[in-house]
Amino acid sequence: MSAEPRSLARRLFEPASIDSQAPVARVVTYALLFLWALVVVIPLYWVLITSFKGPGEVDNGPFYLPFVDFAPSLQAWDFMLVQNYTLRPYMNSVVVAVASTLLAVLIGSLAAYALVRIRFQVKLAAVALFLILLTAIIVAVATFGVRWEIAIVVAAALFIIALFTLVGRTRLAVGNNDIEFWIISNRIMPPIVAVLPIYVMFQQMRLLDTQVALIATYTAINLPIVVWLTRDFFAGIPLDLEESAQIDGASKFRVFFTIALPLVRSGLVATFLLVLILAWNEYLLALFLSNVDAQTMPVLVSAQNTTRGPQWWNMSVLITVMIAPVIVISSILQKHIARGLLVGAVKG
Amino acid sequence: MPAPLSRVMMTATDTMPEAADRRSWAEWLDGHSGRIMVLPAVIVLLCFAIFPLIISAYLALSRFALASGGFTLKFIGLLNFRKLLVGSQQYHLLGKFGTFGFVQSALLALIAAGLLFLLARYLRRGRPTVVGTVGRLLAMAMAMGLAVLALATMAPGGVPGTVVNTLLYVFVGVSVQFALGLGLALLCGQPIRGRNFFRVLFFIPLMVTPVGIAYTFRMLADMQKGPFAPLVRAFGISEWSWATEAWSARLMVLVGDTWQWTPFMFIVLLAAIENQPRDQVEAARLDGANGFQIFRDITWPAIAPIAATVVLIRLIEAFKIIDLPNVLTGGGPGLATESMTLHSFISWRTQDLGGSAAVGYMLLFISTIVCVSFFNFVVRPARRFEA
Numbered sequence: 097m098s099a100e101p102r103s104l105a106r107r108l109f110e111p112a113s114i115d116s117q118a119p120v121a122r123v124v125t126y127a128l129l130f131l132w133a134l135v136v137v138i139p140l141y142w143v144l145i146t147s148f149k150g151p152g153e154v155d156n157g158p159f160y161l162p163f164v165d166f167a168p169s170l171q172a173w174d175f176m177l178v179q180n181y182t183l184r185p186y187m188n189s190v191v192v193a194v195a196s197t198l199l200a201v202l203i204g205s206l207a208a209y210a211l212v213r214i215r216f217q218v219k220l221a222a223v224a225l226f227l228i229l230l231t232a233i234i235v236a237v238a239t240f241g242v243r244w245e246i247a248i249v250v251a252a253a254l255f256i257i258a259l260f261t262l263v264g265r266t267r268l269a270v271g272n273n274d275i276e277f278w279i280i281s282n283r284i285m286p287p288i289v290a291v292l293p294i295y296v297m298f299q300q301m302r303l304l305d306t307q308v309a310l311i312a313t314y315t316a317i318n319l320p321i322v323v324w325l326t327r328d329f330f331a332g333i334p335l336d337l338e339e340s341a342q343i344d345g346a347s348k349f350r351v352f353f354t355i356a357l358p359l360v361r362s363g364l365v366a367t368f369l370l371v372l373i374l375a376w377n378e379y380l381l382a383l384f385l386s387n388v389d390a391q392t393m394p395v396l397v398s399a400q401n402t403t404r405g406p407q408w409w410n411m412s413v414l415i416t417v418m419i420a421p422v423i424v425i426s427s428i429l430q431k432h433i434a435r436g437l438l439v440g441a442v443k444g
Numbered sequence: 445m446p447a448p449l450s451r452v453m454m455t456a457t458d459t460m461p462e463a464a465d466r467r468s469w470a471e472w473l474d475g476h477s478g479r480i481m482v483l484p485a486v487i488v489l490l491c492f493a494i495f496p497l498i499i500s501a502y503l504a505l506s507r508f509a510l511a512s513g514g515f516t517l518k519f520i521g522l523l524n525f526r527k528l529l530v531g532s533q534q535y536h537l538l539g540k541f542g543t544f545g546f547v548q549s550a551l552l553a554l555i556a557a558g559l560l561f562l563l564a565r566y567l568r569r570g571r572p573t574v575v576g577t578v579g580r581l582l583a584m585a586m587a588m589g590l591a592v593l594a595l596a597t598m599a600p601g602g603v604p605g606t607v608v609n610t611l612l613y614v615f616v617g618v619s620v621q622f623a624l625g626l627g628l629a630l631l632c633g634q635p636i637r638g639r640n641f642f643r644v645l646f647f648i649p650l651m652v653t654p655v656g657i658a659y660t661f662r663m664l665a666d667m668q669k670g671p672f673a674p675l676v677r678a679f680g681i682s683e684w685s686w687a688t689e690a691w692s693a694r695l696m697v698l699v700g701d702t703w704q705w706t707p708f709m710f711i712v713l714l715a716a717i718e719n720q721p722r723d724q725v726e727a728a729r730l731d732g733a734n735g736f737q738i739f740r741d742i743t744w745p746a747i748a749p750i751a752a753t754v755v756l757i758r759l760i761e762a763f764k765i766i767d768l769p770n771v772l773t774g775g776g777p778g779l780a781t782e783s784m785t786l787h788s789f790i791s792w793r794t795q796d797l798g799g800s801a802a803v804g805y806m807l808l809f810i811s812t813i814v815c816v817s818f819f820n821f822v823v824r825p826a827r828r829f830e831a
Contacts, residue, residue, distance in 0.1 A: 116635055125631050129642055132628055136649055139660045139703065142671055146663065158671050207485035214478035231498055238502055238517055279485060282493045284815050286764045288785045289804035292797060293499035294492060316492030319485055347470065348477035377653040379767045380785065384792075394655040398771050401659060408663055415656040426651040430644045433651075434711050440757065 140423070147172055147412035154408045172409035182414065185396040189418075192307055192392060193375040196314035201368050203315065204322025205330075205360075207279065209352050211272050211323070212330040213338070218275070220268040222259060229255055276327065283320040291384045298385060305387040313381050318371045321440075325370075328439050329363030330356060366436035369429055373422055393418045500801045508797035524802040533799065535605065536779060536787065537806070538593060542602025548595045555591045559584045583817035586810070606779065606787040606803075607810070609769075612694060613783060614762040614814075617701045622755055624702065625709025630739070632710075633717040643714065650707040654700075658771035661700045690780035693773050697781050700768050705758060712754045713747060720746040752826040756818055763811035784810075 111118045117125065145161075146154065148168035153159050159166040176182050210216075229251040236242040298309045337359070338351050346354070357364070379394040386395060397414050404410050426433055473480070504524055506517045528537045563580055566572060594611060597604040604612070632642050649657070665686055667676050686692035720743050728738050766785040769775055775782035775790070782790070784807040791800035 121634075122636065125634050125636060128631055129628070129636075133642065133645055135703070136645055138671070139657070139664055140648070140652075142664060143656070143660050154669055158669060158673050160671065203484045203488060206481040210478045210481035214481075216478065216482070227494070227498075230495065234498055234502055238506075239519055275482070279489060282489055284760050284812055285493060285497070286785060286804065286807050286811060288764070288766075288788045289500050289801070289808045290493055290496035292503060292792065292801055292804070293496035296499075297496075312488075313492060316488045319488055323485065347474045348481070349473075352481070373651050377651075377655075379653075379655055380764075380789075383789070394653050394767070397653075397655045397659065398767070401771050408669075411659055412663075415653075415659060419652045419656050422651045422653070423648055426648060427644050430647050434643075434647065434715070437708070437712055438715050440753075 140419075143412050143415050143419075146408050147416045149409050149412075151407075151409070172413045176410050176413040177417070182396070182417070185391045185393050186417065188307060188310075188386070188390055189376060189392040189394075192310045192314060192390075193372055195307075196311045196318065196375050197368055197372040199311065199315040200318040200322050200371055201326075201364060204319050205326045205357070205364065205367075206352065207319075208323045208327040209330050209356055211276050212327055214348075216272050216275055217269045219263050219266055220270055221263045221266040223270065225255060225258055225263065276323065280320045280324045283317075283324075287317060287380055291381055294381075295384050304385060305390050307390050309385045310382060310390055310392070313385060314375045314378060317378075317381070318374060321371060321374070322367055325367045325436055325439055326360065326363065329360040329367075333359045362432065362435070363439070365429075366432045366439070369425065369433045370436040373426070373433070376422060500804060503797055503801035504805050506798050508795070510795060520798070524798045525806075528799065528802055528806070535603075537605045537607055537784075537803065539597035539605030539608055539779075540601075540603040541596045542599030544596060544599060548599050552591060552595055556588065559587060579817070579820060582813065583821065586813045586817070590810070603779075606782045606784045607806070609694070609780070609782055610763065610765070610784045610807070610810075613698065613701060613765050614759060617698050617705070618755060618758050618762055620698070621702050621705045621758065622709050622751075624706045626713055626751070628706070628710045629713035629717055630743075632714050643711065646710050647707050649704050650711070652704065654704060654767035655771050657700050657704055658768045661696060661703070662772055665696055687773060688777055690777060693777060693781050697769050697772055700772060701762075701765065705762075708758065709754055712750060716747040716750040717743060749823070749827045752823040756815065756823050759818060760811070760815050763807065763814075 108120050109118050111121075145168075148162055148170070149159070149166060150169055150171050153166040162168040233244070233247045233251050236247045237244045294313060295304070298304045298306075303309045333356065337355055341351050341355055342348070377394060378392075379398065382392045382395045383398070386392060391399075393414070397411070397418060400411060400414060503517075505519060505521060507520045507523070509516050509518070527533045563584060566576070566580060590607075590611060594604070594608050596602055597608050628646065632639055632646075664670050664672065667673060667681075667683075667685055670676075686696055724742050725738055728742060733741075764785055765783045766789065769781040769783050770786055770789075773781045775786050784803055788800045788803040788807070791797075791803060
């Protein structure tokens with residue numbers, strides 16, 4: 097409004113308009129953001145260029161620029177990928193991550209849909225009875241040497257009898273929210289608590305060190321996340337479409353697969369990507385459950401850490417091939433993956 | 445409700461006996477569809493969470509020994525826990541207690557006073573319930589116990605064990621990550637160009653395999669051959685190694701963890717900041733409010749519930765840390781960087797299954813109480829405040 101010229105200080109420290117920044121503030125903002133950008137990029141850059149180095153380039157002090165201060169070579173790549181068979185752990189990782197993610201998304205979204213749309217009433221007494229009998233089976237088998245087939249049959253019989261006699265008289269019941277909370281709260285459990293029995297279980301089934309064991313376990317640990325995220329997507333779609341389909345005689349499954357799932361497509365993509373990357377990066381369970389045949393990339397890298405630790409060039413190749421696809425996916429589909437995180441955080 | 449209606453229609457159109465047979469089966473399926481839909485998830489979780497948890501509890505209470513042609517399990521009650529808490533493994537789990545000096549006592553008194561103040565406020569305000577009071581007492585006991593442990597083992601002469609290491613990763617790590625993530629989100633939330641570029645770039649570390657991060661930071665921190673070697677040489681400390689000293693090794697683990705997890709805080713908080721009421725911010729600017737005032741009175745209240753939730757999610761995951769210390773330092777020097785999960789893993793490798801399960805259960809115990817307390821006393825009030 098006033099025509100008086102603004103002093104230099106005011107021009108530097110005050111914004112020109114309401115939705116812009118003062119020049120000084122802008123410079124500071126960009127400086128800080130670029131600083132963090134460097135923090136993000138430098139480690140990744142270092143891994144990438146180290147993979148093109150040889151023993152000489154690594155041991156004779158740091159070299160920073162390929163072609164300028166050292167001559168890049170594909171030696172390490174040739175050694176790790178062609179001479180040493182890295183392909184198998186890589187394929188293991190791909191198969192395990194994709195299969196377990198598909199399973200987790202399928203099972204989890206089915207459960208989430210049912211929990212959103214259908215009212216559940218489970219008698220608290222039935223749940224308690226089930227847990228008591230399960231504990232009793234374990235104690236009986238482990239301490240008293242009862243054969244497990246017999247224990248299970250007896251427990252099942254007791255459970256069914258009690259279900260039709262005693263349980264029906266009780267009042268207390270758990271509803272949808274309780275079931276949902278239970279499913280999601282499984283994520284709080286540190287996997288280390290569960291992994292020992294899972295290890296023994298697969299050992300007994302002779303499934304240790306197979307992809308099946310890893311797929312099943314990963315499906316289970318990622319299931320809570322899938323339920324947590326997809327329930328909000330399903331809760332967000334209008335009921336009318338599903339109702340009219342049901343009046344036309346479609347079953348709930350049909351409604352789920354042909355109407356509900358397509359409607360939450362983008363949410364499913366977000367969930368799928370997030371879970372896929374979690375499964376791809378998983379370390380602890382793979383460490384227990386895989387050894388040679390089913391070894392995944394994170395386990396391979398950590399195992400080579402002890403033998404090839406000083407061979408930076410070879411390790412860098414392994415790490416590059418392990419993180420490259422993830423970086424590509426997350427850069428291109430950042431919006432989708434972030435959406436999954438956001439739904440989780442906002443709705444909680 | 446549509447379900448009974450469709451059932452009526454189905455039975456009305458059934459005339460052929462064969463079709464009726466098939467229909468009734470389909471009808472049964474439809475009638476129980478809810479249970480059938482939830483069943484796979486429940487079965488999977490029973491097999492991989494509940495069942496293992498019960499067996500783990502049993503393992504934690506027994507002694508496992510390899511025997512000819514298999515193994516033996518002997519029920520020994522709480523001996524595993526006793527060994528860890530007061531026996532031969534106490535040094536490993538809890539650490540060595542130092543001498544309690546004036547600083548430690550003062551800090552402890554301060555924490556106790558703070559907790560008592562919060563409890564008193566709860567009791568005096570509104571109506572205290574039995575569950576609420578018990579929950580608060582439990583949370584207070586846990587907080588006090590962990591505070592005493594942390595202070596005592598970090599006092600002069602003390603050596604922190606795996607519990608304190610884990611707490612360090614959880615509380616220091618999550619605080620630093622939250623502060624950095626919030627700072628970056630606020631910067632990125634300014635009216636600047638290239639926001640999407642920064643968003644995509646800053647997001648990347650979150651997706652990188654922790655094992656890869658660990659090895660990468662090992663290379664970066666190398667004093668002789670790493671990229672910062674010339675800098676280190678300039679300071680004349682290239683003979684020194686971070687891996688041989690407890691606190692520098694812990695710091696490295698924290699740096700790696702922070703590099704990975706700051707993006708998580710950043711991405712969620714940035715979205716929250718973008719959703720804050722624009723008109724209020726502009727009105728405040730017109731009224732001459734400065735940046736800090738806008739943050740305190742508009743931005744923070746708008747993002748507080750989301751901030752509380754991301755911290756909760758991060759807390760849950762932070763307790764499980766193993767990859768970084770295992771690859772970066774192997775838990776060393778000594779036990780300096782060993783987390784509880786790594787402790788449990790190492791016990792398992794030495795065939796001490798009972799001890800391993802007991803450590804796992806302690807971790808479950810601590811992380812559940814901390815996370816549930818955080819949910820009840822921080823996340824819930826933050827959300828209620830918004831509503």
